[in-house]
Amino acid sequence: MQPHDEKQFIFDKTENVNRLLRGFYIVCGVLLALDFIIHRHMSHDWEHMPGFYAIFGFVACVLLVLVAKEMRKVLMRREDYYDVDE
């Protein structure tokens, strides 16, 4: 049921989405760069690696999603799986 007389909303325009994403990439870059400028006090060995938290966050989430996707192959059932008796 697509609406007809729709006004344009902010994210209907791709350039707005792209603008948002560009801003987001810049923030990511700045945060990573700050790692080399600000001296962090470390409480843990792993943290000595520059960009530890950035890399960890990125890798963790990619792994999370890819593993979850594989889990679907084993775990996913039809929506009414529990509602019908076999």
Place this chain on the structure above:
Amino acid sequence: MWMSELPPFVIFFVAALLALAARGWLRAVMMLATPIVGGLHLWFGIPVGTLLSVPLLEFELVLVRADRLSLLFGYMFHIAALIAMIFALHVRERTQTVAGLLYAGSALGAVFAGDLITLFIFWELLAITSVFLIWARKTERAMRAGQRYLIIQVTSGVLLLAGALVHYHKNDSLAFDYIGLEGISGTLIFIAFGIKCAFPFLHNWLTDAYPEATPTGTVFLSAFTTKVAVYSLARGFPGTDILVYIGAAMTCFPIFYAVIENDLRRVLAYSMINQIGFMVCGVGIGTALALNGAVSHAFNDVIFKGLLFMSMGAVLYRTGEIRGSHLGGLYKTMPKTAILCIVGASSISAFPLFSGFVSKSMVMTAMIEEGYDYLWLMLLFASAGVFHHAGIKIPYFAFFAHDSGIRTQEAPRNMLIAMSLAAVLCIFIGSQPQYLYGLLPWEVDYWPYDTTHVLAQLQLLFFSALAFVWLNKAGLYPPELPSVNIDAEWLYRRLLPAGLRTTERGLMPAWQGFNAALSRQVNALTDFLLRHHGPSGTMARTWPTGSMALWVAVLLAVMVLVYYI
């Protein structure tokens, strides 16, 4: 300032009774007044150290034991009750109002209980009162989910009672203080708490029942049961090492399910287990910092998880749909709800200046301090993961993503007020944590805002978001699909019933054979009885008195003989 001997739960129970009779605006006023009056009573009337007990048979039931730990949970439950009541103000159904009041009162009764019997009573009341919030949805699925919920919750209570009785026998005391894992009583009580706390494999009642409750009911449910369990663990099992491992598992496994789950309220239910995991870790570490982290995270979780459940409740209320696969683009018609949802999402993701940040970081810091290096990595993984599924997925698939074409209207005003109240609290606690820290039970010297910590957290979160953006752009992100995912509940929702059916089928021939044999025997028996006791049977004949006397003599002889021996 007034002092009073009134236990906090009484106000809610009386209000529930009155709500049975009241209707219209009178009931609305009562719904709002109850948590406010109760909260004022608690704040001004019940200072630290208040103790109130009533005798019952040979026991003393301690109805109020107020120390900084129970008071913190008491304040929190009043705030949660007020927010949930405002959110549910439009509900005309009496059952839900009464159940909500009784449920909140039971939670208060449980956290102020000073002995195990009182705790048990409110433990069971929590189960019985809350199930009506699930049944009120009135769908077939909700009815069944409610039944399963009730069975599991009551079982938890029975285990608690059994543990309490063994504990009483061993220690001659029913006081609810440190219990520890020693002995059978400790284990029983630990499992009872574990069920309500949604330990792994005991967790499915939560993901099963919460998403089936009414839009307003889930907001109540998310606030009380699990937090009472966290309180009980913090009271009975602080520093129990195994809790650190259980908690770490709880933070990690639900996030995988949350990523592929389609029902957005079920995503939140999984994310709830993840957040409770952080609290359980904190209780397990058991240092002052960790315990403070655990209980303050419980405090914050009630508010931000409530906010997220409210925003999804508003979506469900307005659109009648909560599946990610069928939603999207709602920011166009529900912009306020979308913004409030994002505040909740930022809080649960522990963005600096939002409430999750100031409490979760305490648990994380304590973990490092106590040398749980690898578990700390697991928690860090879970922190990134929670941002991924609760912080991004919830708002993204409901309000943005592809336009579902659904055009609805903004949430009702009372819902917006309730959500705004929660959002303000999230930001206030996050940016001014000293007020929450001032209420914490243990002495803390902790401040979350330093450059290192803020930078590390921002890097973690922004690059988690970057992963989401990249996966989406590369088409690797799993789409939302109408589906269910098999979890531990499969054992009792599928395997057990199927096993029973198979056994029944297998035993059918034997059963039929047994039945036939039985009826043959019964027929033979009736024939026998008819022969001897029937109108012409031996036993129907009148006996001479002489034979009676003879038998009495025989009996006497036997008795004498027995005595003689």
